[in-house]
Amino acid sequence: MTSMGMTTPLAGYLLVAALLFAIGLAGALVRRNAILVLIGIELMLNAANLNLIAFWRFGPHPEALTGMMFALFSIAVAAAEAAVGLGLVIAIHRQTNTTELDKIDRMKG
Amino acid sequence: MATSPFFTDLDQIFIILRDWLVGFLPASWRPAACVVLEVIIIICVFPGLFALTTVFERKGLGRMQNRLGPNRVGPYGLFQPIADGIKALIKEDIVPFSANAVVHFLAPLSLVVAVFMEFAVLPMGRNMVLVDLDAGLLFFFSMSVSTELSVFMAGWSSRNKYSLLGAMRAVAQMISYEVVLLLSSVSVVMIAGSLSLSTIVAAQSSYSGIFPHWYIFTPWGLAGFVMYAIAATAETNRSPFDLPEGESELVAGYHTEYSGFKFALFFLGEYLAMFSISGLGTTLFLGGWSAPLSFLTFIPSWIWFFSKVMLSIFVFIWMRGTLPRLRQDQLMNFAWKFCLPYTLLNLIVTAFWHFMGEGWMRWVVCTAILAAIYVFMGRVEMRSEHFGPRRYRYAE
Amino acid sequence: MLGEGILKGMAETARNFFGSYVSKERLTTVEYPEERIPTVEAARVFPFLVYDGADWEAGLRCVACQICEKECPPKCIYIDKSKDKKPDYVGKQQFYPARFDIDISVCMSCQICVEVCPFEAIKMDTEYELATDDRFGGLLYDRKQLARSNEYYHSIHPTEASEVDARLGEEKAKVEAKARAAAEAAAAKAAAAVPPAPTIGGGS
């Protein structure tokens, strides 16, 4: 990572984003708690944002603001996603008294 | 306005002093040294102001209740904060046994750091701003929301139900009023056309006749300022919105389990938040460092800024001395059912103001709309049960 | 209108704020160490022991009956009865307290000891500046610290003290009258046998 990063700044940011995405994915896949899964998804979204901003910064037309706008909208959408997702977690907790995904295995409340 | 060079120098005295001091250093170090010096000054000035404010607050509150207030330590009790500071420093630092030590330790630090960051974008005088960010207002708000998490950390890590309740109240309250605070500032941004705080001040620093073009002297500005002041009071957890630390029910809220120096940091953070939010209000609505009347411009700009801030602080203290504490449901209803709709309406009125062009028409129309809606909403809110006795929805 | 009450309240506090600088009578504060409110006669803080005469040890009215010790709700009185006896104010031989301690930090100023004392020996003081920096025993007062003269009692509670004096005087007069009657009877008896006889007790 370092040797490549030295030559191209973009690659460094992309690698950090990729690593963060992988961490988020791992979190979403390996943790049992629904909230942690949501945290993992947030991390993945953030990694995507970092990609967008990095491409905007090092891309050919930063003044067109495409990457920046995409990142801003993604932030807004992520906020909405978090609100709804956590609302769902609370609703599920009300139904089943648990947030452990392994234990939520019934379709009927 | 032609001003004599003496007053111009006095106005810029800190800049001149800074440049003189930095002049001793090699040229390549100068920008960094400038920043370091300015940061040091901010870190020294505002805690000093905090120390003075604590004693003046206690004296002022005393006078409002026909008492004398502290007058024992030093002349007129002015050395009281020094005594308090020494006491806080040498007190035993107690961390509860079951507390989460790391989070417990980090909470006051992160709070104070975030609050100190807010001062970086405030223009405290002509050319006196640490970093003139293009998105200064956004920076300010992003720093002020970070304090919410510190409050939560403090409350949660103490492992005390009062701390936790206080923290949850504080966070809920701060989030609710953050919306109002932001939206009331947005109307200023709409008119000034910039998020940079120095541009916003510059937009207000002209005069027609002897009267300044401050935004508070417009209908939407006045309405926005009132909403801003309410939200700022709630945001800094000051009375009458001091539920998070309501001592009659929650001991001391989220800093119940803090003692000694860490408690002093919370105290400092609260007052610094007051200063910074007053500074922002001054910048947005009260013309920042510009003089209130055109023939007073010879007085240095920083004096105006600090006197306006201290005036706002006095109003904070005045309100604390007057108003009783709200109830949690009243607080939330007030934020979401009165402040937020009214601020949104104010945004629309601001847009009207902007597009109606110069002339007396816009004054009449905007004032009429805002006043009518204020009276109407006030009537509705007061008639409904929102401010009446409590109704329990879920209680058995 | 919404906010009207707030403005009214703010006006009130502003009036207080400026008024307190203008008129001194608004300020109710007494700056304590320099200024003091004179204690009223009915003030009662902690108990003390009354003595008659000049010598506190000889004049203590307390006879170590230990009623107050038993009645004290927080049990803050500690009394050791003496082995020997000394004459009390009427001249009767009585025990006296070899030790009489009151733990002021425990005392709750209920005045029950005063009410139960049959000898008018313990009374309530008006002294309230009892703070000390000695945590260990500084607030445990022995009989020397507790002893106050009857004159002092008169100076703090004049009405009550004169009543007490009157009552004691009556009792004493009764005792003396009895003694005199006894003496006279003895004298009459003695006169029948031996003419001159000294009076017992005597002295005013």
Place this chain on the structure above:
Amino acid sequence: MNVVFYLLAAITLAGGLAAVLLKHLVHCALATTVAFAGLALLFLQLDAQFAGFAQILVYIGAVAILIVFTILLTRGSELPKGGVFSRTWFVGLVIAAGVFAVLAWAVLESVRGIPQQTAVPAVTVHDIGNALVGRYVLPLEIVGLLLTAATIGAVIVAMHEKERRQ
């Protein structure tokens, strides 16, 4: 590419890792906040002032608070009784590692040929504002609608059960 970048990357990744690995849910949430803050700083380093501050405002100010509120409302602040990782954690780890390997390979392979802008883009907040209400006004309106819908939806989802039971 300098020390600051490595520092920020380390903070971000450490925050992310801690968020995934820590046992205590509140600690996870706080670690996520560190990751969010690190990312915001990375945005600032990429000269995206507006996006960086928006990141702090939205993620630290709103999302992190939402997460901790949810943790407390679902009694997640107590330590879980069983393990914190699911039964199939190994599979998840392999998938994540695979995804990272593919991504890293793709980045390293493809980034070489791309010409890169190195000059700092002269974009002010004013430009962003103009773009938001100019070219991107439709997405902006849709996001506004989405946020309103999400707010109402979240309230209804969280309130639903109690209301029905009444």
